[in-house]
Amino acid sequence: MSILDISMLCMIAFMIFFDELNISPTFPLFSSNNINSFYVDSTGACSLIDHFVISSSLINSVTILEIVDSGANLSDHCAVELHLNVPANKVKSNVSNNRNQSTTYCLRRWDKANLALYFCMSLTGLNNIKVPWYLLYADSSTDKSEIMNDINSFYKSIVSVLLSTADSLVPKCKSNFYKFWWDMELDLLKEESIEKHKVWSSLGRPRMGPYFLEMRRSKLKYKQAIKDKERASQHQFSDALNDALLRKDANTFWRRWRSKVGQKGTSEVTDGLTDNADIANRFASIFKNACIPNSESRHNELFSEFLTAFNNYHCKTELDVNVAVVNACVSKLKCVKLLAMMGYLLSMSLMPTHC
Numbered sequence: 001m002s003i004l005d006i007s008m009l010c011m012i013a014f015m016i017f018f019d020e021l022n023i024s025p026t027f028p029l030f031s032s033n034n035i036n037s038f039y040v041d042s043t044g045a046c047s048l049i050d051h052f053v054i055s056s057s058l059i060n061s062v063t064i065l066e067i068v069d070s071g072a073n074l075s076d077h078c079a080v081e082l083h084l085n086v087p088a089n090k091v092k093s094n095v096s097n098n099r100n101q102s103t104t105y106c107l108r109r110w111d112k113a114n115l116a117l118y119f120c121m122s123l124t125g126l127n128n129i130k131v132p133w134y135l136l137y138a139d140s141s142t143d144k145s146e147i148m149n150d151i152n153s154f155y156k157s158i159v160s161v162l163l164s165t166a167d168s169l170v171p172k173c174k175s176n177f178y179k180f181w182w183d184m185e186l187d188l189l190k191e192e193s194i195e196k197h198k199v200w201s202s203l204g205r206p207r208m209g210p211y212f213l214e215m216r217r218s219k220l221k222y223k224q225a226i227k228d229k230e231r232a233s234q235h236q237f238s239d240a241l242n243d244a245l246l247r248k249d250a251n252t253f254w255r256r257w258r259s260k261v262g263q264k265g266t267s268e269v270t271d272g273l274t275d276n277a278d279i280a281n282r283f284a285s286i287f288k289n290a291c292i293p294n295s296e297s298r299h300n301e302l303f304s305e306f307l308t309a310f311n312n313y314h315c316k317t318e319l320d321v322n323v324a325v326v327n328a329c330v331s332k333l334k335c336v337k338l339l340a341m342m343g344y345l346l347s348m349s350l351m352p353t354h355c
Contacts (some may be wrong), residue, residue, distance in 0.1 A: 006118060010339075022055065023055055024056045024059045025052075026051055026052045027081065030067075031066075037050035037051065037067050040076055040139055041215075041216055041219070044244075050078065052065075052082045054082075054347075055326065058086065065080075066080075067080055067081075068080070071190075071194035072194055073196030074222070108171075108173070110170060116167045118166070120138070121165045122161060126158065129157045130157075132150045182229070185225065189218070189222040190222055192218050193222040197218075199211055199214075200215040252335050256307065270282070336347075
């Protein structure tokens with residue numbers, strides 16, 4: 001039996017397998033003549049061994065199917081991109097809500113977010129929140145429970161807008177997801193590799209000549225530089241980590257450390273206890289002893305003073321706020337918060353005042 005006959009038998013077996021599962025291969029939908037997803041530069045070997053298999057009912061919903069090949073790809077395999085146009089009400093999830101899933105702490109990468117768009121969207125959402133202006137003029141006759149509910153509601157509305165906007169625009173990932181050792185040199189080598197690859201592809205992908213050699217040389221140089229940077233990162237600190245250490249800023253140092261190299265799991269043994277219930281009871285016992293007042297009479301005296309002050313509490317009808325007070329508060333903000341506050345003050349200046 002020849003190799004061709006064996007290939008035909010394998011193809012028939014696959015087609016029968018596809019029919020039984022009601023799935024279809026997508027490689028017949030490639031519009032380009034170059035449908036090789038596997039390519040070896042040194043030998044010129046190529047084939048299509050990476051492709052999608054989808055439900056037969058979705059085969060007519062495919063809008064884009066193409067092989068993504070660029071100088072940024074350092075593998076012999078190219079990415080295959082597939083776009084489907086499927087109505088949202090037809091998308092079903094088979095994931096059970098009751099399934100136990102391991103929770104992973106993720107960080108918001110504000111350095112990767114579109115801060116200008118985040119500012120505009122959050123500002124729009126904040127402007128739509130109803131402000132309880134009456135709290136500025138509330139007196140002792142106002143129901144205190146109503147005041148507390150309105151303050152909590154106002155606070156939750158602000159937090160909800162900020163979180164929902166961040167969920168839409170700020171990427172979240174594991175603390176060690178991004179390559180902290182990536183620098184400008186690798187960016188330049190990546191751009192050079194992509195450009196050389198584009199020129200080589202536009203000339204018909206020749207197997208020899210100066211353009212082929214330049215493409216291979218730039219790609220190998222880029223690949224080797226990544227390996228060197230990754231290897232060196234294991235034996236040296238980043239500039240930001242070094243600066244935090246020199247400033248002896250402990251909070252900044254450890255925050256930078258955890259964001260770059262991750263953090264190990266906490267110990268499962270606490271004060272010689274391993275059971276969660278025992279640990280919780282031990283903590284409750286220590287916390288209870290720490291919160292017991294040293295003097296019961298003094299405790300009752302201070303508590304009585306607090307109740308008297310709280311019951312007589314009322315807001316001033318005239319607010320002692322002026323330009324000097326606002327400037328003093330703004331000057332204490334950090335750079336990022338300062339820029340946000342400047343935009344907020346600008347937007348508030350365009351709104352009607354109520355005091």
